[in-house]
């Protein structure tokens with residue numbers, strides 16, 4: 149259908165919950181009449197669930213064979229493996245991905261059609277695997293896809309949360325959180341009851357001496373919890389490699405519950421122990437870019453690090469190699485500081501269990517680990533209180549003190565008499581209570597530290613980790629700019645665009661070498677190609693319009709400019725700037741004459757994202773968005789000129805519908821705060837333009853696609869500190885256009901203004917930390933340019949095509965190869981059929 153086609157014309161793939169057109173069903177092999185009568189007695193949702201299960205099981209069977217073969221081959225060749233430790237893996241759905249990677253989606257589609265099903269309906273039955281919060285967790289998932297596709301011998305290690313990120317419901321404009329119980333009938337995980345590790349907590353440390361009079365410490369623990377492995381196959385695209393994601397689940401070390409206690413009549417305590425154990429892997433902490441220092445979180449971290457390391461060490465020991473070879477066989481990448489205890493745990497194993505000397509052990513440790521930093525926000529940097537650590541992990545705290553002592557001694561030697569330096573770089577912060585700075589352990593215990601975009605990597609070297617650059621020199625620090633997997637974020641999410649590109653480029657090789665997209669530039673002026681390109685965007689907008697209708701009840705005009713901001717809700721990401729801009733637009737529209745309004749480009753402002761349950765400011769931003777939507781969307785004078793939409797429960801499977809459907813998307817964090825951002829890449833790869841600040845990967849996207857193809861605005865990172873300083877000393881003038889917006893809110897235009905006072909006063913009275921007012925004028929002016937340029941559809945299309953053609957750099961495969969070469973030193977291993 150072309151732009152402007154009524155929504156009812158929608159054919160093609162649709163999202164969850166859409167009703168299936170009644171197809172003519174043709175059956176083969178069975179007596180059609182018998183089937184029809186059985187079918188008639190089964191309610192439709194059950195039949196679709198069965199279609200999903202049957203298809204998933206068929207593909208699973210195939211994956212198991214390749215998975216086993218891969219694991220056997222990797223064990224046999226025994227070359228270096230990489231282990232990616234992440235507390236989050238935001239995988240989304242597995243079936244569509246498995247079908248595409250195996251290259252049999254068309255066969256599955258035909259088979260399902262023969263049975264009377266649309267493949268999209270079967271696919272949409274699957275529950276997202278949502279074991280992550282946002283960018284960090286999704287990056288881990290993109291890593292797994294890419295490492296398998298590039299044939300790296302690589303494992304992921306994580307936690308098998310019973311509850312993933314909560315489901316978000318919007319009730320009267322407010323966010324409500326619903327538990328995400330996702331494990332029932334999950335065909336993609338394989339319980340490995342044969343693979344368990346008993347993990348210890350609490351207790352105390354005994355000091356004894358061995359025969360030679362050498363001091364040995366032994367940790368006598370007070371609690372033991374069992375880790376049980378659950379394995380998830382990770383198929384690569386167009387390869388036989390199927391890697392493993394191992395997720396640990398906690399249960400009581402006695403198996404189920406303690407029968408001795410039970411038989412002795414102590415029923416309650418027997419069951420309580422079981423519950424305490426199971427609590428460890430019960431729920432994902434729902435904070436993105438925020439650490440709250442809760443004991444259970446530290447337990448999760450140690451439980452998962454200790455189980456993973458035990459597993460890795462066990463695998464290494466089977467090879468009977470000398471310990472000195474460990475770093476030649478094993479690379480461990482720490483996804484943020486969450487797995488930092490793995491450094492301490494490996495040192496503990498080598499010293500206390502294997503009896504190595506400290507220096508030899510420490511050489512092995514630092515040779516093994518690499519640390520990726522994902523944020524400079526102070527509230528996200530992990531610190532654990534010393535008393536908490538002392539109680540839960542007494543031996544580890546001792547080792548941390550020793551690591552610190554040896555480190556500070558070496559610093560003292562090189563920088564004598566610099567006490568300030570020593571206190572700045574000490575692992576222990578001398579506060580009340582004292583705190584363990586996890587990032588410092590991660591830096592000291594790794595051979596490489598990387599940031600995730602150029603600006604971010606520069607910032608960590610010049611701000612939070614400056615002293616460590618002085619101490620270690622610049623070589624320990626490096627940049628690897630993030631990327632995304634084109635399999636999921638182009639081929640799976642946008643099959644028609646992928647097919648059009650394949651048609652022009654002579655096949656799908658671009659999906660494994662994304663730089664091939666540059667060949668598209670030759671077609672920028674091709675009339676037919678442009679038309680097809682724009683038809684696909686129009687269809688994708690229709691698909692999103694259908695989703696919007698389904699989840700919000702609002703009808704939007706698909707001819708409008710679709711302006712999208714979907715990501716976790718956070719003040720630094722500035723959804724408040726966006727909604728204030730929307731209010732500004734609304735007020736301007738209201739002030740126009742009907743003649744003036746005729747010249748306006750109709751717009752749909754689309755928001756989506758979850759707020760951490762305890763983050764009140766983020767929740768009030770959501771409430772404001774919904775309050776504005778309630779007023780604007782029913783304003784008949786405004787009609788299609790402006791619609792405001794909040795899509796509830798934004799997740800990976802919704803992102804697959806949203807990303808291909810934007811005309812423009814917003815990546816508008818205060819400069820210097822968004823480490824990279826990765827959805828910016830997803831939108832551009834799908835032919836959307838972006839409006840953004842000079843922050844994170846936006847800067848490199850601009851470098852790649854050209855500054856004429858992006859809408860940049862706002863203050864630069866280098867000026868932020870000075871502006872904040874000035875605000876703090878009272879040098880602050882509220883932007884006059886923003887004042888008009890605030891006045892409207894205060895007058896009650898969008899309901900009871902008292903709901904929004906803290907949001908407004910954080911800007912008006914409390915220093916405007918995120919520079920919303922400073923950037924407002926430039927933001928509004930840039931949106932005016934967006935409107936103007938959107939009216940020239942031919943130019944817009946040229947920008948869209950050119951940008952996609954230049955996105956090759958942002959393939960996750962480039963990222964994986966950079967880590968492999970400069971951090972892991974691992975080589976790919978091809979799995980052949982005969983293996």
Ligand code: Z57
Nearest residue numbers: 282283284437522523822823824825
């Ligand atoms: C998270 O999603 C990110 C950083 C964190 O420190 C935590 Br905790 C969670 C994000 C960054 O905010 C993004 O800018 C970045 O693109 C992403 O991690 C992947 O690197």
